[in-house]
Amino acid sequence: MLQSSNQIAPIDDGQSLSLEHVDVRFAGLVAVDDVTLKLRPRSVTGLIGPNGAGKTTAVNVMTGFQRPTGGRILLGGLDLTGHPPEEFARRGIMRTFQSGRLFAKLSVIDNVAAAAVGVRGLSRARARDHAYDILEWMDCAHVCCATAEALPHGLQQRVGLARALAGFPTFLLLDEPASGLGRVDCDALISLIQNIPSRFQCGVLLIEHNMSVIMKACSSILVFASGRQIAEGTPAEISASVQVRQAYLGAAADEPISI
Incomplete structure (x- = not known):
């Protein structure tokens, strides 16, 4: 109903990640x-x-990069409100960024291993083995020795995703991972995202403007407008929603959302 190593284990795969009555205000905005x-x-x-x-502000709140003006962030029964990003990551809440934010001069494998060392405290040798397993699963092992800055945009996006996965996520928040990708790369990304929950036993939140990626990769969709959540439902329900078409897409009421 529409509403207004090989197998890598997360810290706790039974917890939900929640926002409760969260506000974020910037000098009156x-x-x-x-x-x-x-x-x-x-x-x-x-x-x-x-x-x-x-x-993106909501994702920043859910990962500790933005402290809310009001409300709470909960991981299961644990209140993380006001904690720094490092604590969110330590609790398994990992994210990617629109810009990638890779270490340009480091190799791909060292970029990915950095999360396992910094977040989970693995030794460098174990972290590199862990990183290689992830890169191999993502069909990126062939670039593990290349520097991040030498990669094309699509591969940089994948390495950013691999680095987030290397932190043993309970929840993985992806901020526009399809940005700048062509059709073939988008199709590969959809398949990858669909397989992350079973492979890594984690939940995924996907922010994306590419409606085809959203509709094909997601089992449920949240819709924001003007800082509020205005709808929640399955891809079919969101596609058919007059409220979503009018408030978000500005489409005529009798036209379905194009995917």
């Missing part, structure tokens, strides 16, 4: 307005909305 949502473990949830809808 309301970026997130009384948002309550819950991400389910081992599922892929999409988050869509126009520019300025509050999507």
